[in-house]
Amino acid sequence: MEVFPRRRIYGRLELTALACLFFSSPFIYYGKALFVVPVICGIGAAYYLGLFLPRYLRRRRIAEAPLSEADRALLEQHVSFYSGLSPDDRRTYETDIAIFLAEHRIEGVDDVVVSRLVELLVAATAVRLIFRRPDWEYRDFGTILVYPGGFRNDGSYSTDISGDESVAVGLVHSAGNVILSLPHLLAGFKTDNDGLNVGYHEFAHVLDGFRPDGVPAALTLGAYRPWVEVMQREFEKVHKGRSVLRSYAGTDPAEFFACAVEAFFEQPARVLEKAPDLYRELSVFFNQRP
Numbered sequence: 001m002e003v004f005p006r007r008r009i010y011g012r013l014e015l016t017a018l019a020c021l022f023f024s025s026p027f028i029y030y031g032k033a034l035f036v037v038p039v040i041c042g043i044g045a046a047y048y049l050g051l052f053l054p055r056y057l058r059r060r061r062i063a064e065a066p067l068s069e070a071d072r073a074l075l076e077q078h079v080s081f082y083s084g085l086s087p088d089d090r091r092t093y094e095t096d097i098a099i100f101l102a103e104h105r106i107e108g109v110d111d112v113v114v115s116r117l118v119e120l121l122v123a124a125t126a127v128r129l130i131f132r133r134p135d136w137e138y139r140d141f142g143t144i145l146v147y148p149g150g151f152r153n154d155g156s157y158s159t160d161i162s163g164d165e166s167v168a169v170g171l172v173h174s175a176g177n178v179i180l181s182l183p184h185l186l187a188g189f190k191t192d193n194d195g196l197n198v199g200y201h202e203f204a205h206v207l208d209g210f211r212p213d214g215v216p217a218a219l220t221l222g223a224y225r226p227w228v229e230v231m232q233r234e235f236e237k238v239h240k241g242r243s244v245l246r247s248y249a250g251t252d253p254a255e256f257f258a259c260a261v262e263a264f265f266e267q268p269a270r271v272l273e274k275a276p277d278l279y280r281e282l283s284v285f286f287n288q289r290p
Contacts, residue, residue: 125199214253
């Protein structure tokens with residue numbers, strides 16, 4: 001994500017000015033601009049200076065000292081992707097993580113204590129997906145809830161799962177919240193080459209859009225058809241038991257995309273060998289070659 005995206009900042013300033021001009025025009029035409037136009041311009045200025053611009057000014061301050069030495073030590077110990085980055089890329093990754101944590105709430109459920117390590121791991125998975133796409137921003141998806149384990153996937157999201165076969169370990173709720181099982185989040189980093197990472201999976205759903213359909217909202221027009229064609233072919237392979245992806249990818253297109261993202265970042269060599277077209281499309285989409 002960009003710390004201070006000048007194009008977005010100046011573009012929003014122009015839109016705000018045009019909106020003020022549009023709403024002022026009738027009053028100017030009828031000769032009542034003296035009292036009304038200053039009010040309209042004041043509202044526009046309050047929006048821009050009070051709601052929009054401060055976000056990026058805060059990001060600038062964060063970028064000056066994004067993470068502490070203790071934070072970096074935790075990332076070095078638990079996130080293999082971070083330990084393999086160049087010094088410049090490390091700084092970018094740290095800044096993105098710090099910004100993500102400043103702009104998203106993470107809360108524990110049922111006495112789960114959200115430690116600094118848990119915060120860093122949640123952010124590390126989310127940022128990894130958009131790391132080479134600085135112009136991408138996560139939509140406002142509400143609070144990230146960390147559960148003590150699996151939970152019921154029946155609408156109650158209860159952690160009492162005794163005798164329940166419909167158990168989930170992660171979820172993006174239609175109302176916004178992202179839910180992650182703490183032990184599965186930790187396991188995703190302890191073993192980071194098995195194609196399973198609940199953080200990658202759920203944040204892939206976030207990138208998929210408000211109505212996940214396996215075709216991410218950020219997909220360019222020219223990439224739409226190639227991705228759909230590759231997705232359909234590989235989706236059929238999943239159902240025939242011949243795919244590099246796990247069987248859960250065959251649930252629906254949204255789960256296919258999320259499982260493909262997990263495999264792409266955790267088992268890239270295997271995906272490249274067994275499903276080169278899928279690897280190519282994902283590498284273009286994320287602008288990464290893990």
